[in-house]
Amino acid sequence: MEPIRLGVIGCGIAARILHWPALQQLKEQFTIQAVCNHTEPKAKDFAALVGGVPYFTDYQKLLEDPAIEAVAILLPVHLNAQAVKDAVRAGKHVMVEKPLAASLEEAKELVELSRTCPQVTLVAENFRYRRLFDKAAAFLQDGTIGAPYAVFWNCFKHMTTDNQYAQTQWRIRHRYPGGFITDGGVHNMAALRDLFGTLTVTAAFAKCINPAIGELDSLSFQFNAAHSVQGVFNIFFSSNSYLEDRLLIMAQEGCMIIENNTLTVKRNGQTEYEEQFAEDKGYFEEYQDFFQAIRTGSPVKSSFAEAYADLEVIISALDKAAAAPAE
Structure with a gap:
């Protein structure tokens, strides 16, 4: 061709x-x-x-x-x-x-x-094209760890003003809701939706810790997914002195952990599978x-339809956070 x-x-x-x-x-x-x-x-x-x-x-x-x-x-x-x-x-x-x-x-x-x-x-x-998430989906589909019931994904980053992305004016003076939260968060929504289907946001809060990188830089929300799966997603871009990118899937017969580029499956206190997906971008x-x-x-x-649904979850969380009662 x-x-x-x-x-x-x-x-x-x-x-x-x-x-x-x-x-x-x-x-x-x-x-x-x-x-x-x-x-x-x-x-x-x-x-x-x-x-x-x-x-x-x-x-x-x-x-x-x-x-x-x-x-x-x-x-x-x-x-x-x-x-x-x-x-x-x-x-x-x-x-x-x-x-x-x-x-x-x-x-x-x-x-x-x-x-x-x-x-x-x-x-x-x-x-949506990373082999790591394809492998995780296969483990969930074949029941390796039993039925999942809870999901926790922490994305704690420290975006400083000398970062090349933070030096891009359209990113820090963004003309779309959420700034870095939306730009980065849709990645995670794509992976979560591919793993668990439709996500419904139930509660959220958002904050701005460092106005130099945008209107918002911190978001946490709870969500429900199919088959009674519940989860929490945290994405913080001004996490000073603590960095983490870790997805934990808890299931009835074990758990699955995705940390950076490493996928680990555990059952009965033992690691049954672990693989690092190098160059898996x-x-x-x-x-x-x-x-x-x-x-x-x-x-x-x-597809455009999938990307719309990814964006919809983030916007829903931002809206839920904005509507939350002020302290």
Whole structure:
């Protein structure tokens, strides 16, 4: 099958350190035809990095190129909706970075668009492609630890102003609810929803500890899932002196722990399985999925509808926190 002629819209951090390394491994599947960034220095630098391709500062010019079959839209969240609509209107297949849109209203419009347009539409939600979570889902499905009943996921980070993400103005002066909480939290919602199905938020609180990184940086919420599973999700970006990324699944016959890139299964006080999933980021796999969907017509794993549902859980938690009585 011929490689897909790809245009990249947005040449920032995600393009350079997340997408380009994956595309370098997929040269038989993708050829970058052109890139675009609204500031010329970034466009020029990224164009040089990926092989000296043409670059634009207006993505409409890139979309006018009939040689380009598909685009990767890697823009600030609040620009996603219009860019996706323009790309679909131009007849391009679309991959867009998560979160899908800056609001549920915009995201719903994009879901409807994806259902009616003939092109492939995919959200770059890499957690949906990580082998670690696929393995965890297999253990749950085959009953290795019995029926799960409780889930706890702690994401405690310390985002300081010298972090490259915190130096991006659209992230700290965000035009979408939740800032880093939403940008990062949709990853976790994708994994939790793939493992446990629909999540219903029952209680939440949110705080801002460090205003320098956005309006909110701390969120905790309780949720219910199918089969009487209950859980707590904590995502804190200003956790000073304590860092953790740990998902604990408690079940009737054991437990499962996902900590960073390591999956552990325990039963009766003994470790029955442990594996470290090195280089398990999911970006390579999401591009493989995009390629197969375009060339063979197979359905994508990370659809606009799935990304909408991921975003809906986070927005629901933020709304629940905002509605909580003040102390």
